[in-house]
Amino acid sequence: xxxxxxxxxxxLGGLAAAIALTRAGHYVEVYEKSLFHNEVGAAIxxxxxxxxxxxPWIRDLQTMNPVICDHLxxxxxxxxxxxxxxxxxxxxxxxxxxxxxxxxxxVDLHNALRAKAEESFGxxxxxxxxxxxxxxxxxxxxxxxxxxxxxxxxxLVIGADGVHSRTVNxxxxxxxxxxxxxxxxFRFLVPIEKLRADPITNELIDRxxxxxxxxxxxxxxxxxxxxxxxxxxxxxVMYYPEEEGETAESSWQNAGSQDKLMAQMESFSLELRxxxxxxxxxxxxxxxxxxxxxxxxxxxxxxIGDAAHPTLPHQGQGGxxxxxxxxxxxxxxxxxxxxxxISERLKLYNDIRYEQAVTVLFMSRVGDEYREKVMGDLKxxxxxxxxxxxxxxxxxxxxxxxxxxxxxxQRGLIPxxxxx
Numbered sequence: 001x002x003x004x005x006x007x008x009x010x011x012l013g014g015l016a017a018a019i020a021l022t023r024a025g026h027y028v029e030v031y032e033k034s035l036f037h038n039e040v041g042a043a044i045x046x047x048x049x050x051x052x053x054x055x056p057w058i059r060d061l062q063t064m065n066p067v068i069c070d071h072l073x074x075x076x077x078x079x080x081x082x083x084x085x086x087x088x089x090x091x092x093x094x095x096x097x098x099x100x101x102x103x104x105x106x107v108d109l110h111n112a113l114r115a116k117a118e119e120s121f122g123x124x125x126x127x128x129x130x131x132x133x134x135x136x137x138x139x140x141x142x143x144x145x146x147x148x149x150x151x152x153x154x155x156l157v158i159g160a161d162g163v164h165s166r167t168v169n170x171x172x173x174x175x176x177x178x179x180x181x182x183x184x185x186f187r188f189l190v191p192i193e194k195l196r197a198d199p200i201t202n203e204l205i206d207r208x209x210x211x212x213x214x215x216x217x218x219x220x221x222x223x224x225x226x227x228x229x230x231x232x233x234x235x236x237v238m239y240y241p242e243e244e245g246e247t248a249e250s251s252w253q254n255a256g257s258q259d260k261l262m263a264q265m266e267s268f269s270l271e272l273r274x275x276x277x278x279x280x281x282x283x284x285x286x287x288x289x290x291x292x293x294x295x296x297x298x299x300x301x302x303x304i305g306d307a308a309h310p311t312l313p314h315q316g317q318g319g320x321x322x323x324x325x326x327x328x329x330x331x332x333x334x335x336x337x338x339x340x341x342i343s344e345r346l347k348l349y350n351d352i353r354y355e356q357a358v359t360v361l362f363m364s365r366v367g368d369e370y371r372e373k374v375m376g377d378l379k380x381x382x383x384x385x386x387x388x389x390x391x392x393x394x395x396x397x398x399x400x401x402x403x404x405x406x407x408x409x410q411r412g413l414i415p416x417x418x419x420x
Contacts, residue, residue, distance in 0.1 A: 044105075046320065049398045061102065072085060079272060158304060186279075200274050218267050289312055302346050309321065315360060
């Protein structure tokens with residue numbers, strides 16, 4: 001009999017879990033507190049470990065209107081070229097992979113996942129309930145209580161409710177406190193048409209192109225630019241140090257101040273300041289995070305995405321890690337999984353995902369050049385952790401679905417490959 005599964009949250013991870021588990025043959029219901037009325041979020045880059053998972057679901061990735069990223073280039077804050085430390089084709093060749101590195105608008109990715117989730121898979125499709133806030137989850141019974149008091153029952157509950165997760169409280173008794181990393185960032189978009197209309201920013205776009213990711217750095221600040229939505233928008237992220245006594249919002253939907261952005265850009269070149277002066281949909285986000293729970297599951301509950309491992313943007317892996325979590329669960333919970341096997345399968349999920357996801361979490365708290373400084377924090381959760389020599393190689397090669405297939409075969413269980 002198929003399992004009855006409730007997914008808490010319909011963000012990227014929640015929709016991915018709904019797709020993976022429905023494709024596996026289960027009955028899935030998703031409860032989302034918002035109404036999906038407004039487009040939210042800026043761009044996201046999807047490294048090959050993410051596109052590897054998406055390709056079996058979204059056959060034509062062009063429906064997300066992506067830009068194929070072919071390199072990462074570094075510049076100083078005055079716009080002088082420094083180096084190109086990553087060429088996509090060289091990394092792909094080294095790893096023996098061919099999945100693309102894509103730059104997409106987060107809303108386009110979310111819409112593509114939602115459209116896929118609303119399709120029928122083998123006569124089943126997930127039901128998405130909007131304006132439905134989950135108040136609490138009981139990990140021992142699978143009971144889910146909505147904010148208005150309605151009680152639901154599931155064989156398995158997936159907590160995909162983000163950094164402010166309530167579901168995490170059903171997995172750990174430890175108080176989940178957000179911690180400042182001493183960093184903030186502005187996020188905004190600028191239409192290419194707007195940049196082309198100004199000779200100064202037009203020359204900047206000609207120089208950096210629209211095929212890669214470009215980072216402009218000063219000792220304490222960094223401006224990252226990359227195209228999305230078919231090259232019609234530039235996505236910008238500007239990292240800056242938190243000021244003493246500052247209490248910025250940790251929500252990435254917090255509106256930003258144009259004057260404050262320009263003050264933080266004071267040491268950058270005219271062309272970069274001009275680009276920032278054209279910012280649209282400006283957000284100011286405190287890069288606060290919280291430590292992961294000791295495990296990602298308890299009883300009938302599994303955590304995925306930021307509910308399990310709140311990942312900051314430095315490595316561009318937050319979305320990819322949520323997709324990997326979802327794909328792992330879809331591969332583990334084959335159609336013939338019985339309720340009494342849930343505990344064993346969730347332990348396997350934790351065994352496969354915990355070390356990798358938590359390592360990426362801590363490596364993502366700082367810029368690449370400072371990763372060694374967070375190793376002490378990482379080892380509190382993964383005692384045998386080693387510093388990844390190269391984060392591109394470390395993350396891009398990951399494919400937990402293959403690890404699941406091997407683990408199930410080792411236990412005499414032949415997985416039903418479902419593309420998840």
